[in-house]
Amino acid sequence: MLADDENARVIAGGQTLVPMMAMRLARPTQLIDITRIATLSYIRGDGDTVAIGATTRQCAVERDKLVATKLPLLAQAIPFIGYTATRARGTIGGSLANADPAAELSLIAVTLDATLSYRAGSKTADIPAQEFFVGPMTTALPSGACLTGVRFPVWPGKVGVGFHEVNARRSDFAFVSAAAQVELAGDGKAKRIAIGVGGIADCPFRLKSAEQQLRGTTLDPAKVNEAVRAALADVEALADLHASADYRRRVAATLAARAIADAHAHAQGKAQGKPHAH
């Protein structure tokens, strides 16, 4: 059906598509509701990954024990998506496929190097999250394809996570968000580190140069600050009514540094502050 009609749209939770339709920003000719396809709704652990089906409701992931233990970063970010009532319907795949630059789920997928799977006709394929998001509301999903699921790698060992975002009201779209996950080696140095920021540009991205500089270090706050600031220096940030590009860059650096500090403390087993919007 999708392949035959380029204006047909897949609908899952409808928490983004229906508002767009109400505002006449989207006028699909046909809607294909996939929420009743039972095989697309699951949360499965399989060794070093956790796989989540595209139509799994956000509230189900929010309450899931496996996600809480294996994917703490995802667990920490989910409450920031919309409201309880929208998470009750909104799906994981729906948010990813929508690719809002400010979406928390896209940021987490990019930060954790998740792999997205889709199906087009009878063909199935995978895309790494970093290649999946190509622009605001634009993904690498071929036309006629439907996202089926996402797999998040699970980090073993002493892992800590941090997530921060700034918005006008909690649950509103984030102006800027930052996520970090750290794995500490026995000597307390960062064995692995992933830092992602969202809301600042067309799609969420990783602070790769900062990751490189900080790997193998003790994550000294001054060094962290310097590294994230440098990594963000030439980013072309979005500017809109809510926040200027400069502001977004500045806040992204601060939030990323905080997320790393939280992740570090969390990995060390120190009591960790609750995630909060600012």
Added chain:
Amino acid sequence: MHTLTRKEKPKESHMRIELTVNGAEHTLDIEPRTTLLDCLRDHLGLTGAHAGCEHGVCGACTVLVDGVAVRSCLMFSPQAEGAAITTIEGVTPGPGELSPVQDAFCETHGMQCGYCTPAMVLVAHALLADNPEPTREQIVEAISGNICRCTGYAQIVEAIALAAERIRGANRPPELRK
């Protein structure tokens, strides 16, 4: 409004759906693009679900779908087939009576114009069914998706806390009640 016998065929542009609302079953012929909100209001006469923004921002249209608060303006009616839908008309224990949550809203002046109220009451029902002892923070979080232009929210939070306390009290064995 047109409730049908099962034999008639729906029009080309329409779809036949079965909805369970407040325990009653309805068979309707409806354009599939009709939102659950419009269906409840215009086809079933349940006008307690209010239309505010109609694009998912204000929460005035909240109903319970299988006990969970959702925005009915963001659901198409056929998507609600097979679910148990509860509207504000369905929370009262009997005609002319109020639920403990509604009672508490009256007592604490948890409403002024009343536009947001049915939704707030339903959100409170969903919260208390899930968590009989919510903290103030949890109450605030629960109603954070619902906009009220009148009360300033304080009395709504108070109402839900009062209802929670009463429901807990009522569920306690008589000798332990205050």
